[in-house]
Amino acid sequence: MRQKYSLRLLSSAALAAVLMLAGAAQAATPEAKPTAAESVKFDASDAQSFSGAFLAARTADVDHDYANAIALYRKALSFDAANLEIRERLMISLFLSGDFEGGLSEAERLKDDAGVERITRIVRGLDAIRDKRFDAAKKTLAYTGPNDLDRLTHQMMMAWSDVGAGRGRQAISTIAGLKGPDWFKVFTDYHLGAMALVSGDTASARKYLTTAITNQEAVATAPDTFMRAIMALARLEAAAGNKQKALDAISVGDQMISNYAPLKALRQSIEKGEKPEQQITNAAEGAAGVLFSIGGALNRQGAEDMVGLYLQISHAMDPKSADTLILLGGIAEKMEQPQRAIELYAKVPADSPMRRISELQLGITLSDTGKVDEAKSHLKALIDSDPADIRSYIAYGSVLSEAKDYKAMAANYDKAVEMIGSVPKPGDWTVFFQRGISYERLKQFDKAEPNFRRALELNPEQPQVLNYLGYSLVDLNLNLAEGLDMIRKAVDARPDDGYIVDSLGWAYFRLGKFDEAVTELERAVQLRAGDATINDHLGDAYWRVGRKLEAVYQWNRTLISEGEDVNKEMVKEKIANGLPPLDPNATTADRGQAAPVPPAPPAPATPDKKS
Incomplete structure (x- = not known):
């Protein structure tokens, strides 16, 4: 099926620039939905027992309502002050809420608790570096355990301690000689360069940073750290009076990640002859950068608590780091805390190169809170302020898509294509893809198809485009063989994506290959349980292979599953009467068409804050 995409400017620096598509999202609702913690608030004064306070605290904790969780954990400790589990969770909640000093106080109490030693060592060590x-x-930071990631983290922070103590050569020697997996170099080369810069060793800094920006693995593994390396090298060359070398370093970043606003701002500054200050200027900022590097690399669905913990601690050590604030804003969005995300984006300094990214993401988040008109005005103003910034059109298009204003969405992307000109870059595939979606939603496939194909010219193996165009061709019975081939390629690239697997099953259905359709659609239902369109498709396939009771069961599930665009009256008709008989004279390519075809699934929009 053509899944709904929610284009996010995301929090990762690289993802914020490239606006990568990733997964299915929910449509914005007219009013912001409260979290469970907001719906049922437990006041600490209401808890009259240890068990009551503890259970209420855990509920708030799970819902990421840290302020309430902290109050309730403290209430629980008033009944049982020696309870280590409660104190551990209190400490974590304090850090996740951004209260570093409060969390540090608890970390000192728990410094001998093996259960949270990994955290207490880090925060106590960072506090010592800060002082x-x-x-x-x-x-404090000494670590002898077997975990490679923990060993790398502690070793780099210990090396930053040496830098702070004036032992820069020793620090560089220690990290340069660090043995471990190949992916260590993604992080060590950048931090070696930063250590050399802080220590005044420009030649070594240039060597390590050059190595860092030529590491192709770094772009995929740690894009935020990669971009920091690009900008550090550009600033180094600018400070040394090597203007062209500085611009060459920025060009490397442009080739890897197009339309990255901070690089654009840095380029403009250097072209003016300015010499921007380095991001890391001392040991405390360097140690904070270690947690930023690790947290940014781990930033994916399901890891929000750990990533948020690292980044909140990093932010406490280096409050001026704008990219940390943007990452934290993205995590708040994933946790369905849009207001907190807005507050974090608003903290990015007005003179920061990251400010435009924060403004764009703030606009999308306003839409998520139900302030659609305010979001539109905010993003239109950003477009007017810099019409050449393609990301502004993508952000605005995301809001228009969620509002189902496809006519305005198409006009918006028409303007974006005009700004791109006749020679688009590979990273511009997203614009053509979204333009195609807008015209497909307007039922103007003659305009949609060329845009999908242009997107594939720019990014030939992009699975979301292959799936969307392939599904459309199959669904419209325009070119079933080509559509099926596209969908198969998409499934090969994303075998665990339930929406794409559904597309393959539906293509088989439309071709009359009902047994193959059942196989794929059963897998799609397992991968994406509770989706109305997939349940409906599986019901149709079951009916055609004679599994009529199971077909009716799936259609009944369709009525209670999520999927706003499924025609439930048509589903009820199928429950009552089944599918009409197949036309015995139909060609193979037309066999599946006797089955009623449900309406297209929810409008694809843009990447996903929840993907």
Whole structure:
């Protein structure tokens, strides 16, 4: 099926620039939905027992309502002050809420608790670095465990302690000689360059940063750290008076990640002859950068708590880091805390190169809270302020898509294509894809198809485009063989994407290959349970292979599943009377068409804050 995409400017620096498509999203609702914690608030004063306070605290904790969780954990401790589990969760909640000092106080109490030693060592060590107690920091941060990621994290922060103590050569020697998996270099090369810069060793800094920006694996593994390396090298060359070398470094970043606003701002600054200050200028900022690097690389669905913990601690150590604020804003969105996300985006300094990214993401988040008109005005103003910034059109298009204003969406992307000109870059495939979606939603497939194909010219193996165009060709009976081939390629690239697998099953159905359709649609239902369109498709396939009781069961599930565009009256008709008989004279390519075809699934929009 043509899944609904929610285009996010996302929080990762690289993803924010490229606006990668990733997964299915919910449509914006007219009013912001409260979280479970907002719906049922437990006041600490209402808890009259340890068990009551603890259970209420856990509920708030799970719902990421940290302020309430903190109050309730403290209430529970008033009944049982020696309970380590409660104090551990209190400490974590304090850090996740952004209260570093409160969390540090609890970390000192828990410094001998093996259950949270990984966290308490890090925060106590960072506190020592912040206070310039560098030898104490090294002692606290010492780690001898078997976990490679923990070993890397602690070793790099210990090295930053040496940098702070004036032992830069020792720090560089330690990290350069660090043994571990190949992916260590994604992080160590950048931090070696930053350590050399802070230590005044420009030649070594240039060597390590050059290595960092030529590491292709870094772009995929740690895009945020990669972009930091690009900008650090550009600033180094600008400071040394090597203007062209600085611009060349920025060009490397442009080739890897197009339309990245901070790079554009840095380029403009250097072209003016300015010499921008480095992002990391001391040991505390360097140690904070270690957690930023690790947190950014781990930032994916399901890891929000750990990533949020690392980034909140990093932010406390380096409050001026705008990219950390943007990452935290993205995590707040994933946790369905749009108001907190807005507050974090608003904290990005007005003179920061990251400010435009935060403004764009703030506009999309306003839409998520139900403030659609305010979001439109905000994003239109950003377009007017810099009409050449393609990301502004994508952000505005996302809001228009969720509002189902496809006519305005198409006009918006028409303007974006005009700004791109006759020679689009590979990263511009998203614009053509979204333009195609808008025209497909307007039932103007003659205009949609060329845009989908242009997107594939720019990004030939993009699974979302292959799936969308392939499904459309099959659904419209325009070119079933080509559509099926496209969908198969998409499934090969995304075998665990239930929507794409559904497309393959539906293509088989339309071709009259009902047994193959059942196989794929059963897998799609397992991958994406509770989707009305997939249940409906499986019901149709079951009916055609004679499994009529199971077909009726799936159609009944369709009526209670999520899927606003499924025609439920048509489904009820199928429950009552089944599918009409097949035309015995139909060609193979037309066999599946006797089955009523449900309306197209929800309008695809843009990447997903929930993907």
